Amino acid sequence: xxxxxxxxxxxxxxxxxxxxxxxxxxxxxxxxxxxxxxxxxxxxxxxxxxxxxxxxxxxxxxxxxxxxxxxxxxxxxxxxxxxxxxxxxxxxxxxxxxxxxxxxxxxxxxxxxxxxxxxxxxxxxxxxxxxxxxxxxxxxxxxxxxxxxxxxxxxxxxxxxxxxxxxxxxxxxxxxxxxxxxxxxxxxxxxxxxxxxxxx
Amino acid sequence: xxxxxxxxxxxxxxxxxxxxxxxxxxxxxxxxxxxxxxxxxxxxxxxxxxxxxxxxxxxxxxxxxxxxxxxxxxxxxxxxxxxxxxxxxxxxxxxxxxxxxxxxxxxxxxxxxxxxxxxxxxxxxxxxxxxxxxxxxxxxxxxxxxxxxxxxxxxxxxxxxxxxxxxxxxxxxxxxxxxxx
Amino acid sequence: xxxxxxxxxxxxxxxxxxxxxxxxxxxxxxxxxxxxxxxxxxxxxxxxxxxxxxxxxxxxxxxxxxxxxxxxxxxxxxxxxxxxxxxxxxxxxxxxxxxxxxxxxxxxxxxxxxxxxxxxxxxxxxxxxxxxxxxxxxxxxxxxxxxxxxxxxxxxxxxxxxxxxxxxxxxxxxxxxxxxxxxxxxxxxxxxxxxxxxxxxxxxxxxxxxxxxxxxxxxxxxxxxxxxxxx
Numbered sequence: 001x002x003x004x005x006x007x008x009x010x011x012x013x014x015x016x017x018x019x020x021x022x023x024x025x026x027x028x029x030x031x032x033x034x035x036x037x038x039x040x041x042x043x044x045x046x047x048x049x050x051x052x053x054x055x056x057x058x059x060x061x062x063x064x065x066x067x068x069x070x071x072x073x074x075x076x077x078x079x080x081x082x083x084x085x086x087x088x089x090x091x092x093x094x095x096x097x098x099x100x101x102x103x104x105x106x107x108x109x110x111x112x113x114x115x116x117x118x119x120x121x122x123x124x125x126x127x128x129x130x131x132x133x134x135x136x137x138x139x140x141x142x143x144x145x146x147x148x149x150x151x152x153x154x155x156x157x158x159x160x161x162x163x164x165x166x167x168x169x170x171x172x173x174x175x176x177x178x179x180x181x182x183x184x185x186x187x188x189x190x191x192x193x194x195x196x197x198x199x200x
Numbered sequence: 201x202x203x204x205x206x207x208x209x210x211x212x213x214x215x216x217x218x219x220x221x222x223x224x225x226x227x228x229x230x231x232x233x234x235x236x237x238x239x240x241x242x243x244x245x246x247x248x249x250x251x252x253x254x255x256x257x258x259x260x261x262x263x264x265x266x267x268x269x270x271x272x273x274x275x276x277x278x279x280x281x282x283x284x285x286x287x288x289x290x291x292x293x294x295x296x297x298x299x300x301x302x303x304x305x306x307x308x309x310x311x312x313x314x315x316x317x318x319x320x321x322x323x324x325x326x327x328x329x330x331x332x333x334x335x336x337x338x339x340x341x342x343x344x345x346x347x348x349x350x351x352x353x354x355x356x357x358x359x360x361x362x363x364x365x366x367x368x369x370x371x372x373x374x375x376x377x378x379x380x381x
Numbered sequence: 382x383x384x385x386x387x388x389x390x391x392x393x394x395x396x397x398x399x400x401x402x403x404x405x406x407x408x409x410x411x412x413x414x415x416x417x418x419x420x421x422x423x424x425x426x427x428x429x430x431x432x433x434x435x436x437x438x439x440x441x442x443x444x445x446x447x448x449x450x451x452x453x454x455x456x457x458x459x460x461x462x463x464x465x466x467x468x469x470x471x472x473x474x475x476x477x478x479x480x481x482x483x484x485x486x487x488x489x490x491x492x493x494x495x496x497x498x499x500x501x502x503x504x505x506x507x508x509x510x511x512x513x514x515x516x517x518x519x520x521x522x523x524x525x526x527x528x529x530x531x532x533x534x535x536x537x538x539x540x541x542x543x544x545x546x547x548x549x550x551x552x553x554x555x556x557x558x559x560x561x562x563x564x565x566x567x568x569x570x571x572x573x574x575x576x577x578x579x580x581x582x583x584x585x586x587x588x589x590x591x592x593x594x595x596x597x598x599x600x601x602x603x604x605x606x607x608x609x610x611x612x
Contacts, residue, residue: 003264003265003267003274004265004275067271068271068273068281069281072281075347076337079339088338092337092338095336096281096282099281100277100280101277103275103277103279104275106275106276107265107275107277108275115263115264119260119263135201135205138205138470139205139208140209140257140261141470141472142206142209142213142470143209143212143257143261144472146209146213147213147216149466150210150214151220154217154221174218174234174237174365175369177214177217178241178365178369179372179373181210181211182210182373182376183373184210184467185203185206185207185376187467187468188206188210188467188468188470189203189206189207190202190429190462191468191470192202192470193202193434194432194529195480195481195484195528195532196481196484
């Protein structure tokens with residue numbers, strides 16, 4: 001279960017995360033003020049070129065990351081064809097693609113630890129809310145450790161269902177999955193407790 | 201205390217698993233993922249505060265770049281895409297779902313979690329969701345509401361499933377359904 | 382020589398209307414004790430009470446580490462459970478062993494030393510830097526034992542740790558356990574492992590059914606099982 005990163009190192013990797021995030025924030029808000037199709041198209045082209053300059057693999061990867069937006073783009077295409085507002089539609093579609101691809105650029109070129117540090121800094125002032133930092137880091141660790149195990153279990157439950165019903169299950173295996181999660185929770189909690197002698 | 205940490209983490213992970221599991225086709229032809237049901241479940245099973253924490257943990261890890269949102273989405277892009285409103289509304293949805301499930305202790309678990317799941321997972325979630333879609337797709341609220349209606353049948357089914365699951369879990373593992381403890 | 386002792390005084394445990402353990406009064410001070418009984422007889426519940434994970438509904442548990450020095454179950458009684466996947470939380474061997482040590486309040490350098498000493502004691506110094514995901518099932522079970530051992534408990538409870546392990550792995554783990562200086566309380570269905578114990582307690586329906594030397598109890602137990610074969 002790896003974080004989204006570019007397949008190859010890029011020049012962006014060395015830019016400090018805070019700077020990237022600030023630029024992203026400005027760019028994202030700025031893009032919303034662009035109202036002419038021409039300007040938008042130029043910026044769109046510029047960013048596309050930028051991706052291309054980072055390398056063909058990076059370009060392909062970034063395009064792939066935009067796939068989940070297809071349903072929305074499709075809706076926009078039909079909507080604007082129907083309302084005969086092609087320019088408006090193109091504007092919105094390009095804006096969408098631009099904003100998401102810029103955000104993805106930052107995500108894929110920043111180390112997880114850097115982003116974690118930033119999240120830490122944001123949470124810093126909230127420490128007065130009495131948040132237990134050890135609890136948070138333990139939670140993250142347990143999450144990361146158990147997600148693959150759960151996926152595996154989901155897979156096996158699906159197979160077990162399939163071989164007795166001939167079809168793929170949908171909602172039927174959710175109950176056994178969650179039950180096993182709850183039972184696991186008991187065991188893991190006990191294992192934690194048995195080694196956290198004097199913790200709360 | 202340990203049980204809280206573990207249940208929150210594991211339910212948080214289950215949101216990811218339910219999102220990564222294959223999509224289901226329902227009658228209206230729209231594929232739905234079980235992910236938003238995971239959000240509702242966090243609320244109805246763990247209660248308001250812990251359910252919201254589980255969802256926040258999930259979102260924090262998504263923000264770190266882990267592709268946990270259904271469709272393998274992750275990173276900062278999820279906070280600027282059309283579904284960003286829904287994503288930001290997730291913790292609130294879980295909180296409300298949990299709050300209602302706990303508050304309505306006097307009635308049967310199924311009905312209280314159904315009310316919780318529908319109120320939190322649909323009414324409360326759709327508000328930021330629709331606002332988010334309106335901003336990113338440049339449409340008016342009423343126009344976007346039409347688009348959002350596509351999700352509605354699927355979400356209703358999920359709410360019912362969520363309530364049924366919560367009821368069964370309460371029967372089988374009452375001490376772990378923290379919303380009713 | 383530290384001689385630990387567990388004293389149970391009328392310990393009972395009830396939950397959801399069911400009586401799991403009833404009025405257990407025992408003094409455990411032998412070096413190696415085995416607890417046997419059919420599933421549901423209360424063995425695991427007893428184990429969790431002995432290490433302080435759950436509190437008895439009534440009765441008292443006293444832990445003595447040396448003569449009459451009283452101690453706390455959570456501090457001096459360690460427990461290893463059946464499934465290593467439920468116990469291993471961290472991704473590296475060091476983090477896993479270090480977790481309990483951190484909670485005991487050791488400093489970073491002390492933890493590092495203790496981890497090295499523990500790995501050395503079990504002849505697994507090569508495991509430094511290893512990820513827990515690459516270990517086999519038997520190795521992971523050994524890691525769980527090491528993680529508890531590193532915390533220097535005076536008593537270690539092993540709750541069916543050999544379930545599902547193949548014979549070579551079982552034999553290998555047995556060898557490690559033989560060398561441990563602590564008092565070991567083993568819950569297991571595998572009677573051959575308990576042949577060399579000092580004392581066997583047979584629990585049935587939450588009460589002590591038989592309590593004595595392996596010779597007397599184990600024979601009686603297997604004969605009983607033969608006579609009462611039913612599903």
